Structure formats: structure tokens, C-alpha cells
Amino acid sequence: MTANPCIQVERVSKRFGKKVVIDDVSLEVQTGEIFGLLGPSGAGKTTLVRMIAGIDAASEGTIRVLGVNMPNLGAMKRIGFMAQSDALYGELTALENMQFFASIYGLRGKKQKERIDDMLALVNLTNDRKKLVHQYSGGMKRRLSLAIALLHEPDVLILDEPTVGIDPVLRQSIWAELERIRQRGTTIVVTTHVMDEAEKCGRLGMIREGRLIAVGRPDELKQEAGAETIEQAFLTFGGVRR
Numbered sequence: 001m002t003a004n005p006c007i008q009v010e011r012v013s014k015r016f017g018k019k020v021v022i023d024d025v026s027l028e029v030q031t032g033e034i035f036g037l038l039g040p041s042g043a044g045k046t047t048l049v050r051m052i053a054g055i056d057a058a059s060e061g062t063i064r065v066l067g068v069n070m071p072n073l074g075a076m077k078r079i080g081f082m083a084q085s086d087a088l089y090g091e092l093t094a095l096e097n098m099q100f101f102a103s104i105y106g107l108r109g110k111k112q113k114e115r116i117d118d119m120l121a122l123v124n125l126t127n128d129r130k131k132l133v134h135q136y137s138g139g140m141k142r143r144l145s146l147a148i149a150l151l152h153e154p155d156v157l158i159l160d161e162p163t164v165g166i167d168p169v170l171r172q173s174i175w176a177e178l179e180r181i182r183q184r185g186t187t188i189v190v191t192t193h194v195m196d197e198a199e200k201c202g203r204l205g206m207i208r209e210g211r212l213i214a215v216g217r218p219d220e221l222k223q224e225a226g227a228e229t230i231e232q233a234f235l236t237f238g239g240v241r242r
């Protein structure tokens, strides 16, 4: 693999009190790839991506993003992060939320309007853009959060379970957009427990009980595990065999 790491996680552990949630994880994400973190609920995916995004500090080990040790405010400005819980203003409309975040990201004028229109269309919210967000359903809020995270085409985009509650057709177009963003040079880290989404990632890290149990391209992982599906491969890597 060409060595152009965008994210370097080195021997990182995270404890909450006595509980070890991330246990000695090392991995590299290359510039311009979509890297998926796959694992069941409670495996530690959110904890890991929050540390990569610079929102939480590691208990042990180091994380470098774009060449600097995290957490770092300068690097955080170049990282787009979509959390699992939505950070939206309920008393504003969807459009106003987008305009607000677009201004924070430094998007203005015609470029702002175009990008907002495109992202609203992508997540199928064009017709609901003037509704107050507190009238939105959970799925609509999710889609709006995603549209906001995609607004500014950051150097690094970190998405924590971006398609939960989103229907399969829309999921396809969202993944197509992620691929377009990647091709323009953004490095993407996405957490998921949906197996067919995992297949769409360039490389995958399988995580279970805070440990990284396997890393590789989906086809490599299946081959290595002698498995037909990513799900089977996960079970093989996570089972007693290793």
C-alpha cells in the first residue's frame, strides 16, 4: 500500500473509570480512502471515532490526523464529524440550520446556495426545507445531519452510523455521494453495523469488545476467513479460532 496516511492510530486505549472500552488499537487510514469501522453495538466504534475527531482524548497511545497529534483545534477545523445524536436547532427550519452551518464552514453566496440545494436534494428534504426541525421525524433529522456534514467537503469526514433509519434507496444515493466526495480527495471514516454498507468501504476495520480483530479490503477479509460474506468473516475473526 502506498504510504500516505491521513489518520494514524497507535496503540490507543480508552478507559472510562476501570472499564476498558478501546483496547490497544493501532490502524492507519490512507488519504482518499473510505475506511469502515464495523462492529456490533457497544464494540467501541463511537468512542474510537470521537477520539479520531478530537472530541475525546485517548487514555493511552497517540492519534495523528493530517500530520498532527490529536486533539488539535487546527486539525479539527479540517474534519467534518457527524455524531449519532443530532446536533440541530429545533426552532429553526432545515434550510436555516443548513445556512447557519454553511456560514460556520465559510461557505458563502452562490456557492453556499448551490451546495445547500444539492445536499437537500441528495437527502430528499427539498420539499421539507422550510419546516421547523422540531417537527421532523427521527429519520428526517438524521438525513439533515448528514446533509450538514457533507456541506463543506472537509479533508476528513467522520460519520458515525450515518444511515441508521434511512431507507435502502436513499442509502444507495448517499453512498454514491460519499464515493464522489472521496474521489475529490476527502478521506472518509464511517462506522456501521450494516454488512452491505461494509462491502462498499475501500477497507474495513472489524472491531469487537474494544479490540481490532481484522483489517483489510472486504474481498481480502472474506478470502482470509474463507467466508462468503462479510458477516461470516466477522464471526470467523471474532470467534474462538483466533
Ligand SMILES: Nc1ncnc2c1ncn2[C@@H]1O[C@H](COP(=O)(O)OP(=O)(O)OP(=O)(O)O)[C@@H](O)[C@H]1O
Pocket: 016, 019, 021, 039, 040, 041, 042, 043, 044, 045, 046, 047, 048, 084, 193
Ligand atoms: N462516557 C462514557 N462513560 C462510560 N462508558 C462509556 C462512555 N461512552 C461509552 N461507554 C461505553 O463504552 C462501550 C462502547 O461504546 P461505543 O458507543 O463506543 O460503542 P459503539 O460500537 O459505537 O456502539 P453503538 O453501535 O451502539 O453506538 C459501551 O460499553 C459503552 O457503554
